[in-house]
Amino acid sequence: MNNGPWSLLIEFFNEIWMKIVTLKKVLTVSILLGLLLILVILLSITIGSVRVPPLRSIRILFQAVLGMKGVGSETERTIILSLRLPRAILAGLVGAGLSVAGATFQALLRNPLADPYILGVSSGAAVGAIIAILLGLGISSFGLPLASFSGALLTVLVVFYFGRQDGKIHPNTLLLAGVIIGSFLSALIMFFISVSQKEELHTIIFWLMGDFSFSNARAILIIFPYILLGVFLLYLRSRHLNLILSGEENAVQLGVDVERLKLVSYLLASLITAASVSVCGLIGFVGLIIPHSARLLLGPDHRLLIPSAALLGASFLIASDTFARTLLAPVELPVGVITAAFGGPFFMYLLKTRKVIKTL
């Protein structure tokens, strides 16, 4: 009786829900959240303004994965494989990237209100994008993401130039530099908006609210390496991010080269943010609420937090984008509207139901 499969299963779950984070726990949670992500992707490709029966959509997807061509008309295959699937993958990558960047900024700045845009990276990306739009580069051109990525990177360099003192990063100085440069860039954004024409204005507003309707396979190829590599490299530092959460001196006492950790992690998180916003504009809320939700559900240990925030963030943004393009179909809403409308109340619910939250 004691050695039956049932008791083994109970033992397994007891071990998983112990207070400490083990490889087994990380893998189990990742697999469960990975399954959720796959489910969300499948749902998102079957839903849309053009009706393709769900089972057929899924068969089209699997046959394409296996390199076959059987089911469905040409149009249906195009809708599933060239429109909905790339868009879901892009939303997933951006959701994962913003969530991990947000968790990292919260740890490095030891500030629960930090999000990926706190250092002004987003404003730099916006200025780049708006200049590209005003120069007449269309929303589906290669130039738009490139311009906004350059704007974001330039901003990162400027913020770090002003935010560092005698070779050291002081969180508050960096934060101040980021906020001030961000407001300066916001002034530029206002200026550009006020002088732009009506057609451009619509594109600019949608970009500022965050929108996946310009997504294409090329955009995925641009940001794929940055986000994946960035998240992986941050994950390697997750144990040290735990230590810096209790203060920089604390991390030094436990043998961490803190200045190096900060420099590399800030740059990685900024790079992920820059890559994300450059293809879809400023999608708010994801990078703030997903890290907090994951932390409330699974604890503050970054070895578990980073992969689960990435997977949750991906699922959340794909789901939000599916809503954005179907809620008022055929009119598409900017996805930022949905993330804020759903994310805000959900976060409030989490705050109310979890009794121990002294971080906000």
Place this chain on the structure above:
Amino acid sequence: MIEVDSISFRYREDWVLQDVSFRVEKGEFIGVIGPNGSGKTTLLKILYRLLAPQKGEILFELVPIKKMARADIAKRIAVVAQETQLLFPFHVVETVLMGRSPYLGHLMFESEKDLDIVRKAMEWTNILPFSQRPMDELSGGERKRVFIARALAQEPEVILLDEPTANLDIHHQIDFLDLILTLNRERGLTIVMASHDMNIASEFCDRLILLQGGRIYKVGPPEEVITKENIESVYGCQVWIDQNPISGMPRISLLKRGVIKG
């Protein structure tokens, strides 16, 4: 074991420590005392290389600590600081496990051996009963014990304590200091403790370092350091010093202004 060789340190303009030299022998319990701003905390921070002195150097078993890797310092010197931030609080057992960090290197997860060491450290400090509680639900005394357990999990040779008894009641002060004394006497751990409480320093430490304005005023056993002349000269106030009737160590009593004429 630790040789501090004429170090001077300043944050910006003014020297916070000037030409400080002393030795810490293996297994000693050293107390660092002195008024506010005399450089006690700065000295401790220099000992584990959070700060680097502009002049002089520190040898740890004849090796300059500025040449040691960060993780190697953390394997040999553990620190229990005044307070740590508790944003997104971890549980007690997670906090103690962090003490294994310097040994993990590039590994992401602790091994069975690490867990064993941590379990023993928690037994020693008697914190197993609340090992699954979050840090922000503990009292000040319990939290101090958790950080001692974390320090023990580092398997260090030296423990640096910065004002360890500052916000503890006398019961918890004694509990804590007895624990430290046991570690010192039975395990041969070297202790360097900065403290404002001269009676505690006098009672527990083998030797005291009295700092004044960033310089060493006096080094020696408590009987030689805690004298009426030294304390009144360094702190600039009147005190009464007699002997603790039980232990025979110097004991300080504070006096109201003007109680003793002259």
